[in-house]
Amino acid sequence: MKLAVVGFGNAGGKIADRIVEYETQTERSLCQFTAVVNSARIDLHKLGYVPQRHQILVGQTDERSKGHGAGADPDLGAELTRQDLAEVQRVLDNVPLHDVDAFLVVAGLGGGTGSGGGPVFAEALGERYGEPVYGLGVLPSGDEGGRASLNAARSIRSFVDSTDATIAFDNDAWREGTQSIESGYEQTNVEIAKRVVSLLAPGEYDGSPVSENAMDSSDVKRTLSVGGVATVAYAEASLEEETQRQRGLLGRLRNDGEAGEREGAATKVHGLVRRAARSRLTCPADITSAERALVVVSGPPAELSQKGLVRSRKWLESQIDSVEVLAGDDPRPGADRLRATVLLANATDVPRIDALQEQAVDAQENIDAQAAERDTAISELVTDPDDELEPI
Template sequence: MKLALIGLGNAGGKIVDELLRHEAELSRSVVESAVAINTARVDLARLEQLPSESRFLVGQTHERVKGHGAGGDPDLGASVIRSDQAEIDRALDRVPPYAVDAFWVVAGLGGGTGSGGAPVVAEQVAARYDPPVYGLGVLPSESEGGRAALNAARSLRSFADAADNLVLFDNAAWQANDDSLEAGYARANREVSTRIVRLLSAGTVDGSTLAENAMDASDINRTLSSGGVSTIAYAETADPSAGGRGLLSRLAGNGDADTDDGADPATVVSGLIREAVNSRLTCPAAVDTAERALIVLSGPPSSLSRKGLEAGRRWVESEIESAEVLAGDDPRENADVLSAVVLLSTVTDVPRVEALQAQAVDAKETIAEQASLRESATNDLITDDDDQLDPV
């Protein structure tokens, strides 16, 4: 699948940057075009993979922005994106629509530019181009506060409506207690990049061995065509055909599986698919509420058991109680790991979203109450006790 990536805001730009880095490390060919759009000049300057001509600063002439960001205000972020249409058009002009299978708009939903701008850009791209427009939305953790939760809950409704499908990544599910803030975000970006690149590189003609059970862009688009929100599962193990033991989790619960030496290849493959679905998803959800699923098995050709893949597909069918499960392989001659990525499309039971909405409602009430108290306190401060002084 060939993608046009559009990163909105700080988190969106960093994830696009990491996707490009991961694609290069794995010698994959997924990204046809990539741009980053932001209201903050300093955030764009921190990107390492995207060339300068693919970075677009919006809101430079806006009296409240002037290149310094939207200040966590999604309404301001959306307003700037709408008003700076010339710069958005310039960014989109770099995308060759005839060469891409889908657009992917990427944003963190807790800030201002990403949460406000991503739904607007998704709408603009959908109105301008024929390929489907998908979203990748990063949910803030509870520790990021009520304002971030409120931004995310508001953006989530608009983003899901504007995109053909919205894949969620929950920062809260991927935090480690010993992570610094920077290290935690960097690790989360690597995790989501691993899943996206391995999922979407299936069926791409890039010099690798041709798949026996080929997946292509139409399979991925079909799986995502049911709309709503989706999540991605992943697991990997050392190449069984090389005689290595399975990898225990390098990071607790990160989707690494453990396999025994000499295990039957079909058993290894089917077990790996189960391990993926039963480990942490990009956003935790009730698996049995998914409407569709797609499985991509990637690794050395000698380890890709067709029998195991079919067994894994049947197991996923039984788990989600749907016949809409596609499965394919992605042979990689030089790979040293066997991996399984499972896209679970249109899930309807996502506890983190419900918790986020509850936190957002509380935050909205608190913010309104605090604003009222501040107004009253300020009025008391500047008014004399008997209100005998007239203002100038």
């Protein structure tokens, strides 16, 4: 698949940057165009891969932001984006539309710029272009508090409405107790990039052998066409000694279909896909609630068992009780590992989103109650006990 990726807000920008970095490191061909949009000038300095001419600052002339962000206010983030939409769209004139299969709008949903501006922008993309627009929305962790939950619970709804499908990533599920917040984010951003590239890059010619059963962009589009919230599973395994030995002996791997059909190879592929589906998803969900799924197994041709892929597909069909499961391979002769990525589309049983909504309703009630009490409290503070003094 060929993508135009737009990162919105701080998290969105950093993740878009990591996607391009991972794509470059793994010599893939995924992002035909990358841009970032932010309302905070300082965040744009953190980027190393998105070209400067594609870094757009919205709200520079707005009194409330002046280039310093949306202050975790998604309504402001949405407004700043609407005000400067023409400028954002001007940068999109550089998108090579003939070479782009879809747009991907990336944002953290707990703040203001990404959570409010992302859906506004996704909707504008959908109105202007015929290509599908996908979202990649990062849910805040539980300990970020009520405001972040409220923002995310509102934003995920707008994201799902304004995109063809939204892939969710849950910071809560990926938080490691021992890390600082920033190094934790760095690590999770790499994990997100790895999954996006492994899932969406296959099928694009980048010099690797083209397989009979290669995943294609139309497979991804078909899987995501059901809309809603999607989640991604991933697992990897080290290569067989035999594969490594052949590589050593021949200096390169044989593109050997027969080797790929060894019984052990089939069992390994099937086992890896099962392990992926049971591993930590980008956003934890009951996989049986997904409507469609897509499996990509990537690695040296000698380990890409077609039998294993067929078994994996059948197993997944039985798990999600759907015949809409596609499976394809992604031959990478130089790969150091065998990798399985599973896209689960329109998952409807996602406990984290239910929990966010509950937290958000509580937060909304607290915010309203506190606002009502605050006026009285200020008035009581500045008024003497018997209200004998006259203000000036």
